[in-house]
Amino acid sequence: MNPLSPHTAHHGAHPGHQHGHSTVDQSEILDLDAEVLAEHTASLTEWLPVDSSPRHIVDLGCGTGAGTLALLLRFPDAEVTAVDSSAGHLHRLREKAEAGGVADRVRTLQADLDAVWPDLGSPGLVWASASMHHMADPDHTLRQVHRTLAPGGLFAVVELAGFPRFLPEEAPEDAPGLEERCHAAGDRHHAEHVPHRGADWGPMLSAAGFTVEDRRTITVSTDRAHSEAIGRYALRSLQRLRGTVAEALSPDDVAALDRLLDTDGPHSVLRRSDLAMRTERTAWAARR
Incomplete structure (x- = not known):
């Protein structure tokens, strides 16, 4: 997601790997992700090899609506059915659609796609951002x-x-390389619980009957000068990561991580001027 969201956690798009965090926390992270990655999401919608502008689009695992809103902007004559298992995410999406004056072009549908496949009509475009690996x-x-x-x-x-990564490699000063160690522990956790994260979807799409027409990988590197939201995004992301990896870290690393997460402390990630969000997304365009 979100649009290219890495933090979604509900089935049906986002299965239940919540690690003790509330839907409000997830919604905030999804909103921050959307804000920081807005230009990249727009570039992916522009890249889509559509033969003609679709009139009906389905957004599977829509989260709080970053992809939905980008698609509505890209295809001004289209209507979007936004599907998610989280009522909270869909409520937030409707608020955004109303604020953007496009509520009449959005239908929200709460559904667990692992349980019952809903009637989605016959859309010309289906979009699934950071949701397929949760199925x-x-x-x-x-x-x-x-x-x-x-x-x-x-x-x-x-x-x-x-x-995504946020800290320089030598940071923090009292535990250089902390973020990479956190991610290594997180990768081990997700290899067990979310095994399709990072998969090559091309062969699976072909096996399902699709013709893969194009593939694109975008590399994102955005600093605080480009988006003031990066500090808050880093804070929420590292908070969620801590909930997954704390037991796998050394006591010294947990203490260093907690100093970064202490918003009132001198070492708070919010006080760092050297933050930059670094991430990578891959997109596949497959034709029926």
Whole structure:
């Protein structure tokens, strides 16, 4: 996601790997992700190899609506069905759509796609950003999307290799390399619990009957001068990461991480001027 969101955690798009955090926390992270990555999300919607502008789009695992709103802007004659298992995410999406004057072009649908596949009509475009790796049976979901799409329709899958990085390699001063150690522990956790994160979706799309027409990888490096939201995004992301990896870290690393997360302390990540969000996203465009 979100649009290219790395933090979604609800089924049906976002299965339940919440690690003790509330939907409010997830919604905030999704909103921050959308803000920081808005230009990159727009570039992906522009890249889509559509034969003609779709009139009906489905956003699978829409989160709080970054992809939905970008698609509405890219295709001004389209309507979007936004699907997520989280009522809170969908409520936030509707608020954004109303604020943006596009509420009449959005239909929200709460559904757990691992349980019952809803009636989504015959969309010309299905968009799934940072959601496919959460499916309990991704191959089944891909076949369902293939059956749902209109003939000649396009399926856009956007996925991430891992969580974004924010700190310089030598940071923090009292525990250089801390962020990489946190990510290594997080990768081990997700290899067990979310095994399809970082997968090559091309062969799976082909096996489901799609023709993969294009693939694109974007590398993102954005500093605080470009987006003031990066500090808050780093804070929320590291808080969530701590909930997953604390037991796998040394006591010294946990203490150093807690100093970064102490918003009132002198070492708070919010006080750092050297933050930059670094991440990578890969997108596949597949035709029915």
